[in-house]
Amino acid sequence: MSAPLDIDQLHTFLAIVDTGSFTKAADRVFKTQSAVSMQMRRLEERIGKQLFAKDGRGNRLTTEGEKLLNYARRIIRLNNEAIAAFDDNRLEGTLRIGTPDDYADRYMPEIIGRFAKTHPNVELYIVCENSSSLAERMAKGELDIALVTHNPRARMSDVVRTEPLCWVASANHPLREDAPVPLAVGRRDCLWRQLACSALDADGREYQVLFTSWSSTVVAAAVLAGMAVSVLPESALRPGMKVLTSADGFPPLPPVQIGLMKRPGLSPSLMNAITDHIAACLDNISPAVVPDDLDAEPKGIGRTPKVRAGQMATSW
Template sequence: MSAPLDIDQLQTFIAIVDSGSFTKAADRVFKTQSAVSMQMRRLEERVGKQLFIKDGRGNRLTAEGEKLLNYARRIIRLNNEAIAAFDDNRLEGTLRIGTPDDYADRYMPEIIGRFAKTHPNVELYIVCEPSVDLAERMHRGELDIALVTHNPRERMSDVVRTEPLCWVGSANHPLRDDAPIPLAVGRRDCQWRQLACSALDAGGRDYQILFTSWSCTVVAAAVLAGMAVSVMPESALRTGMKVLTQADGFPPLPPVQIGIMKRPGLSVSLMNAITAHISACLDNITPAAVDDDLDGDVKTYARIYPRQRAGQILPGW
């Protein structure tokens, strides 16, 4: 009978892929870099395939390494679920989570899925509202955890992700040069709307707000239909959208940060568990991939997850 794969080696293998280097992976798995390298040599010997090849100063997965990665993630998830199922001290209760509509669309499916599998006895109560309203709910004690746009001038939160904020339009509907910029944005208290309007005002660009909604679905629909321009974080870009840059006459925007608000008095075990899942899921989201058209003047975007082969474009989400 063939010897089973080693769980510890698979965890290290995944850490290398997710962190991007053997050195960073060593910190994540609390091992020396030489121990990490030894584990990978043994894993390669076990499967009989080369998993990494040199790429400049770094390493990248081989085709066989990409194949193993999918299995490794599934094995580790199943292992964690099995351990949780027999844990007499497993978490129980209700966890009330708040998130804006656009964050729920991009991040919550994986967060909820992972947490529910490892903590099946915890009921999740999800509220979708703008960050401003979620902060008020947190102050009233109506939520335990809130995923919000970090804005230290208005609310305190622990930053868990930073990414570019982009101007976006339709790749299939060019803007008129002789008309004010039509905008689809959030409500007046939306931080991204304020950043967009301030940048246009500073640049002397004429604009007109045509659509106002806190729903990311409504805003994205207006952009894809060619009816308006909007601002979105890089991970939210969708197939059919074009990023508008200074070459198109749009001023640069500051990056956005995602933060976590936590209710004082929340069970430390519950808080640590959900925070760990949120951080892990956000870390697993890579920057949007670019697919240039034949003319080279339109770039469309789709999100890529770590389990996807580098450069492979997904049809959307």
């Protein structure tokens, strides 16, 4: 029977990946650099593959190291969940989370589901508003953390995910090529709207904003009805949508980033617990795939779990 992987070695492996060096990882896991190097040699011996390769003065993951990375995160996450399930000193209290509704649709089910399993005594209070309003609430101390569209010109946040921004239209309703592009977007201070309009302006493409809303449901409805074109992150694509590219006459868009805002003074235990879940869940989410069969469930979009963490209040 094969020997199991060592949890401590996997912790050190992830510390090296997250910090970018053996030296910084040694400080994080409270070991000497030689001990860290020894752990990685033993892990490579256990795997039977080289995990790191020299890259100048630093180290980079090999192909086999990249392969192990996803398994290591899942193993550590499951290990932490198992320990928390039998912890008599569980976290308690209320955690106030803010997120735009499009992020709530896509990311929150897995985040909430995992957090509820490991911290059932924590009440989650969820506020769904646009990123600008959430930043204002954070400044007033009305929220503990907020997932927002990262926009360093408007607010400070820690980037936790980067992905492509896509032009989308209805897969069942062709666009008129002789008319200005009909847009369904957020309000004027919406970063995605600004990126879309700037790209069309630079390309000399005429457009007209027909629908303005902070609600992703309203924007998606206008797109799916064939009434407008919009822009969405890759993971937010829905069945019935078609991605428009340069072949359709649409200019490329820059990638978008999701940021995490944190309230100073929040309990470190609560902060670390939720941010660890957010980082792990966002890292584990694959891009949404829009199937040809509109009745099929899109791959990469998880089913909504049942929430058991106290009462969850939602504010729209």
